Amino acid sequence: MSVNPTMRLPREGTTIRLVNLRNPSLNGAEGKIAGYTRDNERVMVALSGDGGVVKVKPKQIELLDDRKRRRSSANGHRHSGRRSMSRRSSMKRSNSGRSGGSSGKDVQEQLVETLKSADAMFELADTDGSGFLSFEEFEYYMKRHTSHSIEMIQDVFAMIDKDGDGEVSKEEVRANFFRRRRELMEKTGGSDEALVDDVALMRAAKDADTMFDKADVSGDGEISLREFQLYMKRHTKHSDIAIAELFSLMDADNDGYVTREEVRRVFLKQKQSAKSGSGDKQISMADLLGVHDDDMAELCDDVYSMFFLADLFSQSFWYALAIFALKQTLIMMIAVDLFVNKSFPDSSEVPSMVKSTQFFLMPVNFALQEELVVTFFIYGNIKWHKAILELNPGAYKWKFHMGNMFRLLDGLSFLFINTTLLLQATDILSMFLNFAALQFLQSIDNVALDLAKDGYLSEQLEDVANKVAFMKLPKNNNELLQMMDSFLMGVTFTILEIVWLIKLRLF
Numbered sequence: 001m002s003v004n005p006t007m008r009l010p011r012e013g014t015t016i017r018l019v020n021l022r023n024p025s026l027n028g029a030e031g032k033i034a035g036y037t038r039d040n041e042r043v044m045v046a047l048s049g050d051g052g053v054v055k056v057k058p059k060q061i062e063l064l065d066d067r068k069r070r071r072s073s074a075n076g077h078r079h080s081g082r083r084s085m086s087r088r089s090s091m092k093r094s095n096s097g098r099s100g101g102s103s104g105k106d107v108q109e110q111l112v113e114t115l116k117s118a119d120a121m122f123e124l125a126d127t128d129g130s131g132f133l134s135f136e137e138f139e140y141y142m143k144r145h146t147s148h149s150i151e152m153i154q155d156v157f158a159m160i161d162k163d164g165d166g167e168v169s170k171e172e173v174r175a176n177f178f179r180r181r182r183e184l185m186e187k188t189g190g191s192d193e194a195l196v197d198d199v200a201l202m203r204a205a206k207d208a209d210t211m212f213d214k215a216d217v218s219g220d221g222e223i224s225l226r227e228f229q230l231y232m233k234r235h236t237k238h239s240d241i242a243i244a245e246l247f248s249l250m251d252a253d254n255d256g257y258v259t260r261e262e263v264r265r266v267f268l269k270q271k272q273s274a275k276s277g278s279g280d281k282q283i284s285m286a287d288l289l290g291v292h293d294d295d296m297a298e299l300c301d302d303v304y305s306m307f308f309l310a311d312l313f314s315q316s317f318w319y320a321l322a323i324f325a326l327k328q329t330l331i332m333m334i335a336v337d338l339f340v341n342k343s344f345p346d347s348s349e350v351p352s353m354v355k356s357t358q359f360f361l362m363p364v365n366f367a368l369q370e371e372l373v374v375t376f377f378i379y380g381n382i383k384w385h386k387a388i389l390e391l392n393p394g395a396y397k398w399k400f401h402m403g404n405m406f407r408l409l410d411g412l413s414f415l416f417i418n419t420t421l422l423l424q425a426t427d428i429l430s431m432f433l434n435f436a437a438l439q440f441l442q443s444i445d446n447v448a449l450d451l452a453k454d455g456y457l458s459e460q461l462e463d464v465a466n467k468v469a470f471m472k473l474p475k476n477n478n479e480l481l482q483m484m485d486s487f488l489m490g491v492t493f494t495i496l497e498i499v500w501l502i503k504l505r506l507f
Helices: 066-075 078-099 104-125 135-145 150-160 170-187 198-215 225-235 240-250 260-281 303-309 315-340 352-367 370-381 397-424 428-442 444-453 459-470 484-503
Strands: 015-018 030-036 043-047 053-056 061-063 222-224 257-259 296-298 472-474
Touching (some): 043 104, 104 135, 150 170, 222 225, 303 397, 303 444, 303 459, 315 428, 315 444, 315 459, 352 428, 352 484, 370 397, 397 428, 444 459
Antiparallel strands (some): 015 030, 015 061, 030 043, 043 053, 222 257, 296 472
16 A cells, blocks of 8 residues: 555655655665654665665555565565665675684674664664755664753764864764774774774765766666676776776675675775785775776766767767757857848947946856867877777767767857957947847756756666766877867957957957
């Protein structure tokens, strides 16, 4: 039975199932209600197994009676089943570790559980979803889950808020949980292996999350082998065999998918190895997986990059061409109106203040042409490489140049229209209003990419749009070429000022 928003909300601890979510990996997942936001508009659900905590609307939960829950458990949801098996295997490893002394796997499990606890507490307390805890949110959470006095809650908040900015970030909550873990280990005589430096742990956790978020293109909370291969091909030069071995290393339960917890275990294990004395000779997992890659540059997030990556005559190919044609058609309509229905005023008709404003707006006019500036940057700093064909068979070299030519023509067209509007203006306010109006047209390609990326169009468009967000090309490392974008920008700006001087008959 589904929950009617008008009826009384179920109490905390009630077993529910998630329904009607856009994320297919969460639909049908089971868990227990962990709490509500203060306005009761969101339900915090602690998913079964290692699923963590998610926030959903009341209408997206379905109550489970015992009979239905047993039948659901017998059928076994793919994701919840996998997480349950992972959870059982984790408990088994933990129990065997306790019977035979503290092992490296014990420590990794402890660290992963500490991270999960910190993140779960943060998600429950962050009722407005801002990514930071205000004191009011923290106080509300503590009063519901502890019996601390207001004075003690204030002291705890001040202790966690290390930078004293009045807000607590997720990193600060994690640091506090690690600090409490360390204090407990020291009191109970924990082994040196367990007492890994807190700063190193925080860095490892952050690197692990960075890698996971970049590789999980589908956003379903798991990395498939295909996603991992795409990520590694973009960021490293490893062979297919090496990539498969790395994936197998992280996929501890051999289910064909890597979870965030599995990635964290590998990163934390690397930090433990470094502490044991052999770490100085080892390459960190962050470097191994290409998290810090200074020799690559990201593609521009627009439909012209979609055109470059798309297969010939595919939906994405025609979609990008259609957006380009739309922008050029609108530009031509504006140009016809400017030169047919309007005229350039004589220099004597333009007030001195307007002339001065035109001069200062010329560099602003150029700076607003993002497509033009990006094209200069690409040809000055990025180069096409045949390795990209392994990830995107349609990303030919000629398409790389053609996509950039579309972008260049787009930028030049808007620069021409903006400059014309500036030179036809006879009052200051109209110049600023025209600038604001044209910004809407200039952003059409970015809006088109966002629509595709967010899944509002077809799956094929969504897939290519997401590839744009993560794809990188090598830098050219040619100092002469790297100066070209600055040179081209300087030349373009000089031309604009010369046109302004000629128009005012000052040159």
